[in-house]
Amino acid sequence: MHETKQRLLAAGLRLMLEHGYNGLGIQQILTETDVPKGSFYHHFASKEDFALQIVDAYVADVHALLDATLADGRRAPLDRVRNFFEQVREVYEAQGYLGCLLGALGQELAGTSEVFRRKIDGCVATLARRLAVCLEEARTRGDLPATTNTIQMAEVLVDAWEGAALRTRLARSGQPLEAVLDFCFATATAR
Amino acid sequence: MHETKQRLLAAGLRLMLEHGYNGLGIQQILTETDVPKGSFYHHFASKEDFALQIVDAYVADVHALLDATLADGRRAPLDRVRNFFEQVREVYEAQGYLGCLLGALGQELAGTSEVFRRKIDGCVATLARRLAVCLEEARTRGDLPATTNTIQMAEVLVDAWEGAALRTRLARSGQPLEAVLDFCFATATAR
Numbered sequence: 237m238h239e240t241k242q243r244l245l246a247a248g249l250r251l252m253l254e255h256g257y258n259g260l261g262i263q264q265i266l267t268e269t270d271v272p273k274g275s276f277y278h279h280f281a282s283k284e285d286f287a288l289q290i291v292d293a294y295v296a297d298v299h300a301l302l303d304a305t306l307a308d309g310r311r312a313p314l315d316r317v318r319n320f321f322e323q324v325r326e327v328y329e330a331q332g333y334l335g336c337l338l339g340a341l342g343q344e345l346a347g348t349s350e351v352f353r354r355k356i357d358g359c360v361a362t363l364a365r366r367l368a369v370c371l372e373e374a375r376t377r378g379d380l381p382a383t384t385n386t387i388q389m390a391e392v393l394v395d396a397w398e399g400a401a402l403r404t405r406l407a408r409s410g411q412p413l414e415a416v417l418d419f420c421f422a423t424a425t426a427r
Numbered sequence: 428m429h430e431t432k433q434r435l436l437a438a439g440l441r442l443m444l445e446h447g448y449n450g451l452g453i454q455q456i457l458t459e460t461d462v463p464k465g466s467f468y469h470h471f472a473s474k475e476d477f478a479l480q481i482v483d484a485y486v487a488d489v490h491a492l493l494d495a496t497l498a499d500g501r502r503a504p505l506d507r508v509r510n511f512f513e514q515v516r517e518v519y520e521a522q523g524y525l526g527c528l529l530g531a532l533g534q535e536l537a538g539t540s541e542v543f544r545r546k547i548d549g550c551v552a553t554l555a556r557r558l559a560v561c562l563e564e565a566r567t568r569g570d571l572p573a574t575t576n577t578i579q580m581a582e583v584l585v586d587a588w589e590g591a592a593l594r595t596r597l598a599r600s601g602q603p604l605e606a607v608l609d610f611c612f613a614t615a616t617a618r
Contacts, residue, residue, distance in 0.1 A: 253538065254538040254539060255538060255539055256447075256449060256535045256536075256538065256539075258447060258449035258450045258535075259449045259535070259536075259539060334538055335534070335537075339534060339590075339593055340534050340535070340538075342593060342596070342597050343526070343530060343531050343534035343535065343593050343596065344447045344449075344450070344531070344534065344535045345447075345450075346526075346596045346597050347444065347445040347446060347447065347525055347531075347596065348445060348446055348447075348450060353596075353597055353599075356597055357594075357597035357598050360594065360597065388606055388610075389610070391594075391603065391606060392587075392591075392603075392606050392607050392610040395587070395590040395591045395593070395594045395603050395606070395607055396583075396586070396587035396590050396591070396607060396610075397590065398590040398593055398594065399530075399586040399587050399588065399589040399590025399591065399592075399593065400583075400586045400587070400590065401590075402530055402533060402534050402586070402589055402590065402593070403548075403551065403582075403586045403589065405533070405534065405537045405538065405544075406533050406537050406544055406547055406548035406551065407548050408544075412582065412586050415579055415582060415583050415586070416583050416586055416587060419579075419580070419583040419587075419611075419614075419615075420610075420614075
């Protein structure tokens with residue numbers, strides 16, 4: 237990828253997490269990255285295209301983290317799932333607890349943009365399906381009750397996590413993230 | 428409250444839930460309500476003041492629903508808490524599954540506005556504390572394990588609910604709300 241495009245996407249992710257979509261002007265991105273307007277529109281057709289490519293880059297990072305954490309054979313499957321979320325928590329911490337870009341853009345834009353609504357719902361569902369594979373491994377091993385609907389559990393985990401990510405953004409603290417993980421993991425195994 | 432002010436707040440709630448804060452212009456509110464600009468600024472000092480008063484009206488409705496559901500002595504305490512969330516789900520359904528205004532504005536504005544960040548975090552924490560009183564009653568009766576930290580459980584319930592509310596906005600379906608309630612209630616009691 238062109239270095240300028242990469243720089244625009246990285247700055248765009250950081251700024252959009254802070255300001256949201258409508259709260260962020262293209263000019264602010266150009267100023268912060270010292271990129272001329274013509275160059276921006278060489279790489280991106282529009283602000284919407286820019287934001288959708290930021291989402292793609294963000295989701296690619298999350299999938300890379302899923303690759304690394306869910307394949308870690310030294311851990312039991314449930315530990316791998318929890319470790320994935322713990323690693324995400326560390327990313328949030330490094331960003332100053334601004335929460336999740338999917339939640340932020342999804343929340344802001346789902347009411348008015350079918351493009352973002354479908355895109356982000358699809359991204360979240362895909363992440364849940366990957367977690368469900370690992371939960372299914374846990375169920376087969378007997379680490380979850382045999383009756384567990386692992387697809388539904390993965391969806392609930394991801395949704396509850398998104399709520400905790402919102403709260404972390406409100407409280408500027410990692411505590412809601414730990415609390416929701418403790419609750420979900422302690423109780424899912426106890427059923 | 429003045430009828431015009433009430434009309435502006437009701438339209439503002441509906442429009443802000445759909446468009447968000449930055450995506451909604453004052454002009455759109457004036458057009459939809461047929462209120463002149465001078466009248467708007469007679470009732471509200473600014474767009475921020477307008478949104479904060481919408482939040483107050485929204486939270487007052489939630490507290491009225493808590494009053495009605497948590498005091499319902501015909502139900503066991505855990506049923507009252509679940510009934511509260513079920514009633515909120517019905518409100519969301521009537522609005523076309525646009526989720527929760529606290530989540531929407533909190534997510535959009537917490538990165539840039541300390542006023543909204545603190546305000547909405549405080550509203551969410553206050554709702555959780557009211558639910559915790561009812562959960563504590565459940566714990567005392569033996570409907571929750573004696574070791575349950577009911578404050579923390581209430582915080583997790585509210586945060587997970589907010590995540591499901593976001594997902595309901597993405598998916599335009601009530602299913603995520605039911606799934607998160609089923610998971611939280613089934614597992615909290617099983618510990």
